[in-house]
Amino acid sequence: MSAVASDAVAPLEPAAPGEKDAPPQAARGGPGRRRRSAAPVMLVTLALAWLGVALVLPLVAVFAQAFAKGWDAYAAALTDPMALHAIRLTLTVAAIAVPLNLVFGVVAAWCVTKYDFPGKSALITLIDLPFAVSPVISGLVYVLLFGAQGWLGPWLLDRDVQIIFAVPGIVLATVFVTFPFVARELIPLMQAQGRDEEETALSLGASGWQTFRRVTLPNIRLGLLYGVLLCNARAMGEFGAVAVVSGHIRGLTNTMPLHVEILYNEYNATAAFAVASLLAMLALVTLVARSWLEARAPELRGERAAQS
Amino acid sequence: MAALATSQVLDAPLPRRRVIPGFGLTLGYTLVYLSLIVLIPLAATFLKSAELGWDRFLEVVTSPRVVASLQLSFGASFVAALVNAAAGLLVAWVLVRHDFPGRRIVDAIVDLPFALPTAVAGIALTALYAPNGWIGAWLAPLGVQVAYTPLGVVVALVFIGLPFVVRTVQPVLENLDREVEQAAATLGAQPAQIFLRVVLPVVWPALLTGFALAFARAVGEYGSVIFIAGNMPLVSEIAPLLIVTKLEQYEYAEATAIAVVMLVISFALMLAINALQGWAQRRAGGVR
Numbered sequence: 001m002s003a004v005a006s007d008a009v010a011p012l013e014p015a016a017p018g019e020k021d022a023p024p025q026a027a028r029g030g031p032g033r034r035r036r037s038a039a040p041v042m043l044v045t046l047a048l049a050w051l052g053v054a055l056v057l058p059l060v061a062v063f064a065q066a067f068a069k070g071w072d073a074y075a076a077a078l079t080d081p082m083a084l085h086a087i088r089l090t091l092t093v094a095a096i097a098v099p100l101n102l103v104f105g106v107v108a109a110w111c112v113t114k115y116d117f118p119g120k121s122a123l124i125t126l127i128d129l130p131f132a133v134s135p136v137i138s139g140l141v142y143v144l145l146f147g148a149q150g151w152l153g154p155w156l157l158d159r160d161v162q163i164i165f166a167v168p169g170i171v172l173a174t175v176f177v178t179f180p181f182v183a184r185e186l187i188p189l190m191q192a193q194g195r196d197e198e199e200t201a202l203s204l205g206a207s208g209w210q211t212f213r214r215v216t217l218p219n220i221r222l223g224l225l226y227g228v229l230l231c232n233a234r235a236m237g238e239f240g241a242v243a244v245v246s247g248h249i250r251g252l253t254n255t256m257p258l259h260v261e262i263l264y265n266e267y268n269a270t271a272a273f274a275v276a277s278l279l280a281m282l283a284l285v286t287l288v289a290r291s292w293l294e295a296r297a298p299e300l301r302g303e304r305a306a307q308s
Numbered sequence: 309m310a311a312l313a314t315s316q317v318l319d320a321p322l323p324r325r326r327v328i329p330g331f332g333l334t335l336g337y338t339l340v341y342l343s344l345i346v347l348i349p350l351a352a353t354f355l356k357s358a359e360l361g362w363d364r365f366l367e368v369v370t371s372p373r374v375v376a377s378l379q380l381s382f383g384a385s386f387v388a389a390l391v392n393a394a395a396g397l398l399v400a401w402v403l404v405r406h407d408f409p410g411r412r413i414v415d416a417i418v419d420l421p422f423a424l425p426t427a428v429a430g431i432a433l434t435a436l437y438a439p440n441g442w443i444g445a446w447l448a449p450l451g452v453q454v455a456y457t458p459l460g461v462v463v464a465l466v467f468i469g470l471p472f473v474v475r476t477v478q479p480v481l482e483n484l485d486r487e488v489e490q491a492a493a494t495l496g497a498q499p500a501q502i503f504l505r506v507v508l509p510v511v512w513p514a515l516l517t518g519f520a521l522a523f524a525r526a527v528g529e530y531g532s533v534i535f536i537a538g539n540m541p542l543v544s545e546i547a548p549l550l551i552v553t554k555l556e557q558y559e560y561a562e563a564t565a566i567a568v569v570m571l572v573i574s575f576a577l578m579l580a581i582n583a584l585q586g587w588a589q590r591r592a593g594g595v596r
Contacts, residue, residue, distance in 0.1 A: 040406055043398065043401065043402055043406070044402050044406050044408050046398060047398050047399045047401075047402035047403075048402075048408075048414065050395050050398070050399065051399060051414060051417065051418070053443070054395075054466065054467060054470060055417055055418070055420050055421070055467075055470065056417065057436060057442065057443070058429060058432040058433055058436060058467065059420065059424070059432070061432045061435050061436050061441075061442065062428060062431075062432045065432075065435055104337075104338070104341050107334045107337045107338055107341075108334070108338040108341075108342075110330070110334050111331070111334035111335050111337075111338050112338075114328045114330075114331075114334075115328065115331045115334075115335075117331075117335070123338070123339075123342075125578075125582065126342060126346070126347070127338075127342065128578070129346055129350070129575075129578075130346055131578075132524065132574045132575060132577065132578040133350075133528065133571065133574060134527070134528025134529070134530065134548050134567075134570055134574065135426075135528065135529075135530050135531070135548070136528070136530045136548040136549075136551050136552055136567075137353070137528070137548075137551065137567045137570060137571060140353065140551060140555065140563060140564070140567050141349035141350055141352065141353045142349060143555065143560075144349075144352055144353055144356050144560065144564060145348075145349055145352050147560075149558070149560055151352055151356075172345075175345055176345055176346065176349070179345060179346060195328060198328050199327050199328065202327055202328065202329075203327075208328070208329035208330050211328075230422075233422075233423050236425070237423075237424070237425025237426070237427075237428070238425070239425060239426050239427040239530065239531035240426070240529075240530035240531050240548065243530075243531075243552070244552060244555065256425075257425050257426075257427040257428070257531070258427075260427050260428065260431065261427055261535075264431050264535065269431075269435070272431060273431065273432075273435075276425075276427070276428040276431060276432070279424070279425045279427075279428045280424060280428055282423075282425075283420065283423035283424040283425070283428075284423075286423045287416050287417070287419055287420065287423050288416070290416070290419070290423075291412070291416045
């Protein structure tokens with residue numbers, strides 16, 4: 001901590017006698033203009049070293065392990081029928097879960113920002129609830145509802161409907177864990193934009209739907225994309241919740257993250273890391289797209305602390 | 309979890325008539341979908357644990373294996389959040405106050421743990437910290453084993469919690485007026501004094517919020533931990549894993565009992581974080 005403190009004062013050193021006429025220090029941002037002090041360099045180095053070891057090294061390890069046995073082994077792991085099935089299932093689940101939460105996110109954000117009603121803050125807290133729940137418990141709740149020993153289990157069994165250890169369960173668990181993403185991205189954004197534009201459109205004779213399509217939607221376009229991006233990354237990468245409801249049936253209920261686990265536990269590390277490298281690339285693409293969106297719409301940045 | 313901060317603004321009384329149509333439709337849809345996906349399943353879980361009866365419930369959650377797993381989950385999460393608080397403050401400071409080549413890339417990469425699937429993080433960290441891994445091989449001669457020990461749990465939780473403190477502290481530092489620090493310096497304050505008396509009081513609520521967010525996230529974490537932990541009962545078995553184990557042994561009631569304990573604590577944490585964020589927001593507003 002003392003290192004941080006000494007840096008806090010680094011730009012102030014020129015205030016020593018004889019340098020009182022130095023230009024206002026607040027204006028100096030760049031490190032090039034800082035005086036001899038070694039503290040800034042040390043701090044930057046320390047921070048970068050930390051991020052290097054804690055973040056970059058694991059990422060590099062994924063790709064290094066994936067290609068440890070050469071390109072052929074990598075390609076073979078990805079073209080394995082079980083791997084292909086896992087990739088297809090992951091894409092399918094995301095293709096169902098993300099639109100569901102997209103529609104919900106828009107409707108909920110509209111409801112919460114365009115009207116005043118009692119209990120609104122409680123509703124917003126409830127929308128955030130899934131983020132407070134452990135992924136494992138997110139899966140467990142559906143097992144307790146739809147599993148063979150669950151509340152609706154016997155009823156479903158009679159009708160030959162399987163939800164747990166089948167694709168519907170995986171979709172449900174994924175919807176649960178990605179539930180708040182779009183809504184919580186849109187709520188602050190639409191709150192900041194207010195209601196004036198919508199009210200103007202309505203007073204000029206537009207219908208509710210026209211107002212939404214022509215006025216609201218263009219305004220929230222980037223925020224929507226931002227929320228979908230994060231929602232999708234989580235939907236494709238979710239592990240704990242899906243692991244509980246899937247039953248790990250290969251070629252049937254194995255998503256990409258679950259396939260990674262199976263391969264890894266079979267000591268087939270190269271194949272596990274090969275599939276993992278696809279997910280890592282998805283993460284990198286998500287980060288790049290996110291930076292691009294933030295550069296275009298800086299107001300999106302505010303909410304990112306709370307993402308999980 | 310900016311819910312409270314947002315909702316405080318929203319709850320401000322605005323005495324005007326509803327001109328925008330669709331209130332009933334959107335509120336109805338929101339409530340139905342929320343109930344079906346989130347509220348009813350969660351309520352069912354609490355009801356299921358009630359089936360167990362109070363005595364049996366207590367017996368389950370105070371059994372040595374469950375207590376040990378809860379202690380590990382909360383203890384390791386606490387340590388990891390502390391590490392992230394210190395390191396996150398440093399990273400946020402460097403990102404706000406210093407310009408260096410590649411700063412924007414570094415800023416973006418901080419969010420990697422949010423985007424990287426937890427299972428991928430888990431096997432990558434295990435590969436790194438295993439005794440023959442890139443980092444493990446360095447630590448082994450020192451007698452430090454990370455993978456397959458409780459220390460491994462902490463390493464995984466540090467990874468997944470890393471962005472929280474950076475992202476909560478960063479905006480506060482950006483708004484911090486440097487003239488206050490300069491004024492303190494001209495009045496003769498030492499660097500340590502300036503940090504403790506000027507910077508820290510302003511950053512403190514955000515730092516605490518980031519700490520709590522990282523802690524809350526770590527408590528429930530599963531995917532990144534199970535590969536590196538070794539998962540020895542009573543030693544390196546986290547509570548979420550114990551829930552999965554009980555489920556696989558068809559001990560549904562016991563799994564539910566552990567889940568209910570974790571849910572109650574998680575909800576309490578969530579409310580605490582909301583309160584913290586409200587406080588941080590007010591403090592930040594007052595300083596600006």
